[in-house]
Amino acid sequence: MPTVLAYGADYSDRELGPEELDAYDRQHPDEQISVLLRYIGYPDNPKCISCYPGAYQRHVDAGRTVLLVAQQGWHDAAEGYQGGQARARLALEDARRIGYPEDLPIFMASDRWLGPNPERGWPAIPLGTAMAYLDGAASVLGRERTGAYGFRDFVYPAQDGAHAWWLWLCGDEAGVRDGIQFYQWNGGTLSIGGVPADLNKVYVDLSNGGGFMSLSNQQQAALAAMADQYLPGEDGVRGAGRMVLWLNDRFTELSAQNAALTAAVQAMAGGATTDQLRQYIDEAVARHVQVTVEVAGKPGA
Template sequence: MPTYSEYWVDYSARKISGAAMAAARIGPNGERCTGTIRYIDAPHLLSTKHTNKAEYDDLIAHGLKVRLVHQGNTKDADSGFHGGVNRALRAKAGADHLGYTGVIFFTNDRTTLPDPGAWRAYLDGAASVLGRERVGAYGFANALNAAVGRASAFWQAGRESDLVPHANVYQWNNGRVYISGTECDLNKVVHDYAPGSATPPPNNTPVQEDEDDEVSYYPKELPVSMTEAFVTLPWDGRPAVLNVTPTGSIVFVGKPLNWGPGGGTGGGHSTVSGVNPTRVEVNRPGQYAIPAGTTRIFYAYSCATPHFVWVKAA
């Protein structure tokens, strides 16, 4: 077994004060708790299990390390590239609200890995939003082995005897610890990872992206506008898809207009069957075909919460 450098917790039942966590002795030899991995979501979607600004600031003030994890459900990993984009946009919004710039873990929270390709694409989608160095992978050994090259930090569950060489943190599954009466998972830190650190994580080899997975215009956050607002997105003339991802409520979208060297080239049309092209619902990204020759996409919208747009070559 590896030598563990620190002991952290993760939990979801309630918030824990920084003072209580810093004082807790959770290691097998009475080692103090030095950090935690906390759930995060977009600021307007935070619930009991998520950290918030007050708890995060309190933990940091007491000298504790904080890492973040985003999870919708146990099948997140099956949602592929677009699912990874959507989840990472939500996680990034929450992290930005906290002032957090570190790694965010994304999960395959089950013993099986039904679709390794979808899991890798899911992590690729998250990396298109956050950058590869901020993407972490959580799961059992099968998921973490499939995530090599797709993530920069690795948090493993399952049997300790199955620990993979590139694991940064091991979630001990043989019992629980308690802080202020709150049940917590105990996590054993093999070697911490922080984006931009001098020593890169092991086995994090560069990946040659498939051309189909190329995100050519990275997500742009658009602010609330209760009346019609307009934005112009630059483009390079290739056929493309304009994606619209809401973060909390319906986005009303005008038909996107496309402009090339000779002026207008016609409006984009919805590529999502059964979806009203002028109403993008919560967690159902709208997509619009953008024709070849477009050098500017003129986008009109109104919304009650911020949302994101991004363009991908068709």
């Protein structure tokens, strides 16, 4: 079980003021709220922090970290890739309006188990559809900013498949495993200023500029530069990713050339077997690839 480093709260009835949170902290010195997880994307909805002009900055000025979550309803993850893109765009535009930093995450929510719920008349959400929802969001936000909130049937695959970097688990606390940064406690609710709120356990140090690990701002900048080179972004691929795709295209071309040459030489050679001809051509292609890479180097350099 990861070590709890801080406590957070999420709520939806209305926006709390810093003074209300301060009053709660004085009454609960062992569980002071230093992280707020707030809804974003729908500025006309009173559950969203953007519905309250200046609220985000007031919380930050009071010394609290605010992280954002995009959620419209129970079944957001059923909307797949295009739905993830659409909701991420709404969330990102709204986040920028309130001055939210570009290096902090936005969580995409699945506020239900993915399996069917006959009592509520809910059909199952296919796992592939739910992960595509995260992938769609990541195509807008960047994978390094994409968070996944939900039960373990959503968060575990998001972690295992690297569909999201930020992980916020709800449900059974026994399901918290290494790499999960937040857990929404299911043992009851808090009351802060008369507003029902969920208590969240925070397993990462957010005090050094908002990174997902205990890193300084300089270290986070270096990590972000590495991510820019090696991770896919909104423009498709970048950095080393372009090199990988270029090599893949070249080997695809060579494979096609190999097959064509084999057929042509087979037609002319008469006695030579196909296996003998393929071995000769494969050796020639290998020599060609080695020389090409050594001489040409990285494309676009």
